Amino acid sequence: MEDINYNGNKPILQLKSVSVAYSPDRKAVNEVSADIYPNTITAIMGPSGCGKSTLLRAINRMHDLYPSVKTTGEILLKGKNVLQMNPIEVRRMAGMVFQQPNPFPTMSIYDNVLAGYSLNGIRLNKQEKDRIVEQSLVSVALWDEVKDVMTKRGSFLSGGQQQRLCIARTLALKPELLLMDEPTSALDPISTNKIEELLLNLKSKYTILIVTHNMSQAARISDNSMFMYLGDLIEYGNTRHMFTKPRNKKTEEYLTGVFG
Amino acid sequence: MKDNLFKALLFTAAVSVLLLTAGIIYALVGSASEAFGEYGFFGFITNSEWDPRSATEEYGAFSFVVGTLFTASFALLICLLFSLPVALFTGEYFKGTKISSLVGSVVNLLAGIPSIVYGLWGFYTIRPLVVDMGINSQGFGIFTASLVLAIMIIPYASSLSGEFLSMVPDKLKEGAYSMGATRIEVIQHISLPVAGSGIVAAYILALGRALGETMAVTMLIGNTNHLPKGLADTGNTMASIIANQFGEADGLKLSALIAIGLLLFIITAIINFIAKLVMKHLSRV
Numbered sequence A: 001m002e003d004i005n006y007n008g009n010k011p012i013l014q015l016k017s018v019s020v021a022y023s024p025d026r027k028a029v030n031e032v033s034a035d036i037y038p039n040t041i042t043a044i045m046g047p048s049g050c051g052k053s054t055l056l057r058a059i060n061r062m063h064d065l066y067p068s069v070k071t072t073g074e075i076l077l078k079g080k081n082v083l084q085m086n087p088i089e090v091r092r093m094a095g096m097v098f099q100q101p102n103p104f105p106t107m108s109i110y111d112n113v114l115a116g117y118s119l120n121g122i123r124l125n126k127q128e129k130d131r132i133v134e135q136s137l138v139s140v141a142l143w144d145e146v147k148d149v150m151t152k153r154g155s156f157l158s159g160g161q162q163q164r165l166c167i168a169r170t171l172a173l174k175p176e177l178l179l180m181d182e183p184t185s186a187l188d189p190i191s192t193n194k195i196e197e198l199l200l201n202l203k204s205k206y207t208i209l210i211v212t213h214n215m216s217q218a219a220r221i222s223d224n225s226m227f228m229y230l231g232d233l234i235e236y237g238n239t240r241h242m243f244t245k246p247r248n249k250k251t252e253e254y255l256t257g258v259f260g
Numbered sequence B: 001m002k003d004n005l006f007k008a009l010l011f012t013a014a015v016s017v018l019l020l021t022a023g024i025i026y027a028l029v030g031s032a033s034e035a036f037g038e039y040g041f042f043g044f045i046t047n048s049e050w051d052p053r054s055a056t057e058e059y060g061a062f063s064f065v066v067g068t069l070f071t072a073s074f075a076l077l078i079c080l081l082f083s084l085p086v087a088l089f090t091g092e093y094f095k096g097t098k099i100s101s102l103v104g105s106v107v108n109l110l111a112g113i114p115s116i117v118y119g120l121w122g123f124y125t126i127r128p129l130v131v132d133m134g135i136n137s138q139g140f141g142i143f144t145a146s147l148v149l150a151i152m153i154i155p156y157a158s159s160l161s162g163e164f165l166s167m168v169p170d171k172l173k174e175g176a177y178s179m180g181a182t183r184i185e186v187i188q189h190i191s192l193p194v195a196g197s198g199i200v201a202a203y204i205l206a207l208g209r210a211l212g213e214t215m216a217v218t219m220l221i222g223n224t225n226h227l228p229k230g231l232a233d234t235g236n237t238m239a240s241i242i243a244n245q246f247g248e249a250d251g252l253k254l255s256a257l258i259a260i261g262l263l264l265f266i267i268t269a270i271i272n273f274i275a276k277l278v279m280k281h282l283s284r285v
Helices: A052-059 A086-093 A109-113 A115-119 A127-138 A159-171 A189-203 A216-222 A240-244 A249-255 B002-039 B041-046 B060-092 B097-113 B115-132 B142-168 B170-177 B183-212 B215-220 B238-248 B249-283
Strands: A015-021 A026-036 A041-045 A072-075 A096-097 A177-181 A205-210 A224-229 A232-238
Touching: A015 A052, A015 B183, A026 A052, A026 A086, A026 A224, A041 A052, A041 A216, A041 A232, A052 A072, A052 A096, A052 A205, A052 A224, A086 A096, A109 A115, A109 A127, A109 A159, A115 A159, A115 B183, A127 A159, A159 A177, A159 A189, A177 B215, A189 A205, A189 A216, A224 A240, A224 A249, A232 A240, A232 A249, A240 A249, B002 B041, B002 B249, B041 B249, B060 B142, B060 B183, B060 B238, B060 B249, B097 B142, B115 B142, B115 B215, B142 B183, B142 B215, B170 B183, B183 B215, B183 B238, B183 B249, B215 B238, B238 B249
Parallel strands: A026 A232, A041 A205, A041 A224, A096 A177, A177 A205
Antiparallel strands: A015 A026, A015 A072, A224 A232
16 A cells, blocks of 8 residues: 555544444444545445445444444544544534435525534524635535525536535535545436536545545546455555556456456 | 226216215205305304394304314314424334334324214313313313313324424435534424425314314313303314204204304315315425
8 A cells, every 4th residue: 555645644534443334243344444645535446335335434423323333443533533523523524425416405505505504503694604605616616507596495406516516515514524425426427527527626625535336437536546345445555556557356357347 | 898887987986976075065055055144154154142042043153163273273282292202203213113113003093092982081081180280160171172182183193294204315314414413403404394394284184183073072172152261261163063052953053053064164175275285385395
């Protein structure tokens, strides 16, 4: 793993022997260890059921919502163990974007961007609100498209716009880390393209961890890649190296389409 | 050939039901017309006098309309205090668990208890309690009737609103949790607003049930033909005055009772129509 792109920075997120079990005899993620560096895009690849989404959701403690799921090991976000922090604090630091765009249907576009604040009971004045909404929507390149329809419901937008709205909503909370769970799998190629461009732009400010089962997407946008198989982290390294010269036989088989 | 016969059969059945409904309305309107003719439609519903003595005979429905709305809305208020927590319990907190379906079935069991049994229970159990509470000396009245009525409509309100709460998509809730919302915040800002119109519809339907409920109310409300002055006062609802007086009524009085029946039918139909409209709005979201 000596070839990882890290720009001379210290890791922002460290996974140390992270395991996730849905039941005592069913481990979905098995002793995964990896360091994630700031201002990089790290792709997590692997066939369906390999545990990539499960690993991602362990990082912002989404598994807490389902009491039977147990996460063990250490997840250090800026040096603090996520598993011992207040999950609410963790989730504000690590924003998540889901597979299906999920804007809140009862809220306007404007209120959707501010949902993180209103949900947490944080009061803002009108100026702050306007500023946050504009900044967040500009950063996902949605501002020009929606600035005249702010009061319309979030579900009024197209799928790709909805997903950018969801990213804006996450960015509004100024997270340290963006966790993206196959954010383009429900979108058409043009919207996918826009989101990929957006992620490359966001890299300068955020650290992005993206689960994808689209290999070419991983190749296009990520600095580093993880390949997971049956809950194990098989290989983690520089994306370019991994795609040209994978070290592991399984990775090679996956990348060449022997299975997937 | 067989197909055509079947079609004709279905058509006949459908038309018969339509005719039957029209027939009921026709009969009600026909029999009520004497009272409406005597006092005028608005005169009849706004007059609170109900005096069957032949010398001073006069009939108005206002006391009973007020009695009905008063009893039903107070019952709805009490019902809300129990059914919303039950709905959140079954549709949100313990959604899909054994305890949730157990609570759901037990609550639904309440809907299966016959009205007359509620009446008896109210008469022998709740009424003495109301006397002990010092609300009124006999224990009859709007308060007692509403209390029992509230319990009767809990299953209607809670099972339907629980159903709507459980239909709130997980992806919305997860979206809110992922931004650091607590469970209460998710319920307050996501689940309740998203299921909102469904929940409102559930309560409107429960209100519709409460308006037409007869037996238990008649046994508990005190059956006095005046405008109720408050919760502790006795009164009559539209259904209970009919149940009490139809046996010895004839002429104008019978027509007045039927007119009250027609009014009750109209009010309930409007309530159900509103509930349908609200639900239609929900399916668009």
